[in-house]
Amino acid sequence: MSLIEIRGLTHVYSQGTPFEKAAVRDLDLTLERGGTVGLIGHTGSGKSTLISHLNALLKPTAGTVLLDGEDIFASKASIRAARFRVGVVFQYPEYQLFEETVYADIAYGPKNLKLDTAEIDRRVREAAAFVGLDEGVFDRSPLELSGGQKRRAAIAGVLAMEPELLVLDEPTAGLDPAGREDLLEKLFAWREARDAAVLLVTHDMTIATRCDRLVVMAEGRIVLDGTPEAVFSHGDELASIGLELPEAANIARLLRDKGAALPPSLYTVDALAEAILALWGKGGAPC
Ligand SMILES: Nc1ncnc2c1ncn2[C@@H]1O[C@H](COP(=O)(O)OP(=O)(O)OP(=O)(O)O)[C@@H](O)[C@H]1O
Ligand SMILES: [Mg+2]
Known part of the structure; x- marks a missing residue:
């Protein structure tokens, strides 16, 4: 059974x-256990509205959200379970x-789970270590932290x-850029x-290329869903909804325009670098 199954979800503000305003329209989406799914879409396409349903913060106008096959709005207990099992960092x-x-x-969260003090302590230390937050700041007020540390503390809480x-x-x-890369690596780890x-x-889009699956929203609906390679092969469709290809893909296109015989589907810097080096290996600069 899938972890999350969204069926016919509509949300009207x-x-x-x-x-x-219909922010999400008759949307179906299934999320499996494990893996990283990227959700992309132009501003106002309904991404935040959609995710607010996953931990029962917003109630569907129509449709259902199933967690392990159970409607998360079925009862107070199912709402509570969704809040604990699905962590949302806004x-x-x-x-x-x-x-x-x-x-x-x-x-705060683990306390609400009514865990014992030792287990809470273990979780706090582990979460802080995961996001790279030094235990030296534990006794400080969150207000004293730097912007980056505050972000890490908030994520650690989830x-x-x-x-x-x-x-x-x-x-x-x-x-x-350095803080972005560091935080991403920690989240993936x-x-x-x-x-x-x-x-x-x-x-x-560079972050999107690192996901296992990409879901693309436009005007409250899902318009593309697949691997990054599959999604980015729809360059024209993405452009029509205001999304650009990753930088590496744009560079590959410019090099092709200059005559470089690069293969299609180059969306990551690593793949592009490898393709350029392969051309070099065949004798001469790529263009
Ligand atoms: N509380 C609200 N009341 C009324 N309309 C809202 C509310 N929140 C969002 N909307 C509208 O719903 C639509 C979807 O908004 P949402 O915030 O879900 O989009 P988004 O994809 O997360 O955008 P962004 O990329 O800018 O974060 C937008 O047209 C927005 O103006
Ligand atoms: Mg948003």
């Missing part, structure tokens, strides 16, 4: 008012730190819940170590 989560100390903030599905809405937004599933909302 401000229904029955002049501001009515955009700029650092604004949601509110406890007196960093430790208490990370411990990791400490040990969710089966971790959903992150633009987790690297606003970070510099966490996913592997726990064998959890990750759903990553991103605007960054």
Whole structure:
């Protein structure tokens, strides 16, 4: 059985008012255990609305969200289970730190799970280590942390819940390139170590190439769903909904225009570098 099955999900904001907005429309999506799924789409396409249903923060206007085959809105207990099993890190989560100390903030979720103190402590330390947050800051107020540390503390608080599905809405937004890479690597390492599933909302196509599967949204619907290679082979369709190919693909296109005999489907820097070196090996510069 799939971990999550979304069937015919529709979400309409401000229904029955002049501001009515159908943000998600009759959408079906299945998420399996394990692996990283990238969710991409132009601004306003409905990504954040969709993910807010996965931990029962938003109630569908129509349709259902099944977690292990059970409707997450079936009962108070199923809503509570969804909140614990699906961890959602919203955009700029650092604004949601509110406890007196960093430790208490990370411990907030596990405490709600009514775990014993030793288990809470283990989880807090492990989650902090995963995101690269030094234990030296545990007794400090979250307000004293740097922007990057705050982001890490907020993410650690969700990791400490040990969710089966971790959903992150633009987790690297606003970070510099080095901080972005570091955080991504840590998240991928966490996913592997726990064998959890990750759903990553991103605007960054280079990050998208690193996912196992890509789901593309436009106007509240899923328009493409497949491996990054399969999705990026629809360059024209992506362009029509305001999405660009990863930088490596654009460079490959420019080199092809200059006469380089590069193979198709080059979407990552590694694949592009390998293809260029292969051309070099055949004698002479690629173009
Ligand atoms: N609370 C709300 N009330 C009314 N309309 C909303 C609300 N939240 C979002 N919307 C609208 O619903 C649509 C989908 O918004 P959503 O935030 O889900 O998109 P998104 O894909 O996450 O965009 P972004 O990439 O900018 O984060 C947009 O047209 C947005 O203006
Ligand atoms: Mg959003």
